[in-house]
Amino acid sequence: MSTTDQSGPDLATGASHPPGTTPARRRRSLWIALPVAVVAALLVVVLATRDSAFERSASSPIVGGLAPPVVGTTMTGESFDLDDWRGRWVIVNFFQSTCVPCIMEHPELVAFSERHADANDAEIVSLVFDDTVRNVRRFFEVNGGDWPVVVEGSGTAAIAYGVTGVPESYLVAPSGVVVWKQLGGVTADGIDSVIAQLAAGP
């Protein structure tokens, strides 16, 4: 640890020595700089090995956990509780009637719903994000789809799921665990391939 064992001028008395002959000062600076450099380097390494902010926003802390509750009232005035669907695959879909990507996604949801209608093994629930009931009603009249659309309580659910924009969808496994998140529109084939992978086991 000792750094001043060589003879040489003292740091604060440099004036009494010719410049350039202060190896101790240099050593001391080094001795101060070294730990700072090590800490800085460690920090850089730690931060650099983390996911970037964007990657983390595409993943989600709720994936892998029990699905946050979806409790509310649907467009047709019935009460809805996600837990009633335990034992089936559920797509929890957040949308807005005036968002063009949502309009684009909708036929895929209709296809998915029809594909699973007979087997009764998968369900869709749509949750309104920042929209009016009137708009939503018209949206479903025009674009089809006969699954529940939660219009009251959907805002609370959106925050619980960490929704950042629409459309956004979550796949809830029969066990009630959120297994997959999609930012942006889904496709029927896309959801089915995820289900097939997960059903096949690890």
Next chain:
Amino acid sequence: MRWRAVGWMAAAVVAAAAFVYGAVDEGPPKTNADRARALAEDFACPVCAGQSVAESDVPVAREIRRQIAVWVDEGRSDAYIRDELVAAYDVDIDYNPSGSGITSLVWILPVLAGGGIAAVLVVMLRSGRGPADAQGPRPAVGRRRRGRNAAAWTVAVVVVAGAAGLLVARSSGSRSADGSVTGEIRVTTRELIFEAQSRLGAGDMAGAIAAYDEALELQPSNVEALTYRGWLTSRRGAPAEAVPYLDDAIAVDPDYPDARLFRAIVALEEGDSARAATELAVFDSLDPPPYAEELMAQSQVRERVAAARNAAALLEVDALANLDERPAFSETALSVPDALVAAEALAGRGDLLEAVQFLDWALESRPDDPDLLAGRGWLLVRSGDPELLALGVEYLDTALAVDSSNARGLVYRAFARWQQGNAGGARTDLSAFDALQYRPPDLVRLIEDQGMRDAIGEAATAPTTAAAGTAADSMLDFVAEPIESTPREDVLSALRDPFHPDQPEPLIDLADIREVVPPDAIPALEDPAFEPVAEVQWLAEVEPVLALEVNGDARAYPLRIMTWHELVNGTVGGVPVTVSYCPLCNSAVAYDRRAGDRILDFGTSGALLNSSLVMYDRQTESLWSHYTGQAVAGHLVGTELDLIPVQTVSFEAFLASHPDGRVLSLDTGHFRRYGQNPYEFYDSNNRPFLFGGPTDDRLEPITRVVALRDGAEGVVIPNDVLAERRVVPFTFAGRELVALFEPGTASALDNPLIAEGRDVGATGVFVRSVDGQLLDLSAADGGGFIDAASGVVYDILGRPSGTGGAALETVEHLDTFWFAAAAFYPDAEIIGR
């Protein structure tokens, strides 16, 4: 040495004082609303860079704000709210980083660094003392010991500082409701308020009052406690005693709806209906939460106030009627709202004529009062008699001529126009009303009660033309003699009846046209207002605008407006022009609206062709491709419009190039979330929307390109090639041209906020010669493009800097996505690949 010690002491005292001030100054929030607001500032908006949930206006930030308010009203602790949001959105949402894990470094490092600096200072000061007590060369042993001492000191200070850092991290990071320095009062007051509420719930009014008193002792300015203390007092039959509490509450927070509501009720009970009406008006303007509305409905205070006001007004009117010589209106104590209430009351009891005469009397003193004029018109309009109705509209027109944004005038005239079968005019008035900052609740209720919106929405038959004289028109300054479009023609509409057997043969397969939203659901702008570019404060420098210049008249159309309206019909440089922007294929085009003898104006059909906007003209309702400017179906099929060159550049570039130019105003008569991008990250997901056209794999579908067309020939330059080379000379259709690229323009299809969009640069295509002299352009160091021969520097709009002579001749080109360019010009050559 003594002075130095004094200096250190002084510094320490100042620092300590600053800490104490900082800790004490941030008082506890007064109301739930305050607390929700303060919490919202603690969280980062998940989709926008550098803004808190409190600042941002993107939908998710609004939803989070709403949810925080719900949690606060439910009495959740800060820690609970923080945990819920972090569980859903991850730790990045929390501006107050956690005290464990990687983020604890945020707390530890500064303390560690501070400690380190202190250690170094101590070492320096101690060794600085050396020469004072040691004469001549010192023995090596002493120096060594001093060195060891210094090392020991440093290590000790760093260890202590590190430990302190850890402690700070633990206490600051994992903030709990009762652990924070400033949270104590808040929690205690809140607990007392909860106690009061639960006692009230159990019917123990005295206990509740005691709890509120206790809360007020702790925090005399607590609005909730003041309000409910006052309210409970009034419920015990002492309205006069309640007044000071409620007035205090209002003084502390004028925006607390509960206090306003209770004050109104108390005023009513004290017989002061005017005060009650004032408080109610404030209550309505506060956008009260549902529970307050419910309370309002239960108390029937609105009805009671109206009845009391009517009775009072009638008393006054009757008193006036009994006078032999009625004094002038301005000499009475009556205000204009009083007069309107009185007239309503008279009309309400069936004395329509008396009501009319009463307002005429008021108008004698105030002939130009728009509210009186509107009220006078309204009396006639709602009589239901067609002649009186027409007369009433004249009064309303006068009212709106005085003040084009008079709320009463707009709503009453909308009603009148609707009754007259003029749904378009009614819609115009209603949208002007919707654009107002403050919309009086009685008018909003009138619209709802009459079901006016649905009625005029369904009655949409003939769309209005740009020539319709509307209230909005009088608000437009800066429009130099807009050229009127030709009238609507009675021909077969391709918009409504595309498959009619009498339709001419369309140029495309109609099945390729995909309907997405109803016609005009995306509203085109008609002769909108423009502002001088120098006065525009609301655009970020990098924000994209469409720039065009006709006969020296330079205009900028910000994409933040275009993305919501897509079409602007107007007159630029004396030429009737339509400027259009299609977000889905990111193409901007302007056309001369003249087609033969017709001057057309365009609306959005709501349908897409190869993912690009299909326009219709309001004259013949033919369908037009925005992309090619050609009528593809309907009466005008085959007609082509003349292109006017448009460039997408940054606002800064437009401002520099056209300091006298004009910018499309935000005052569009519509309410949209201007500034937000409804097509988040569309330009990076490589999924063209509703695109059913042919694909061409030479480039990724969503690649930005510059596209040129000449008849069937097309040429495409990818923007990444341009970005790399900055200047790309090429030959097309027998002309020597040059494409230029300048970085510094935000994408309108990336970030949810357009101003935050990533830099996609701006392009321009020009004739590569000036006065027959071929140019040799290259990117200049300070921006722009320099000609090697003349030394003239041109900007991205092709204008020379300073007095550099002639501008470059612009060439019609499209900034667009590859998939759309490939669909419309299938055999286009790609330059640079």
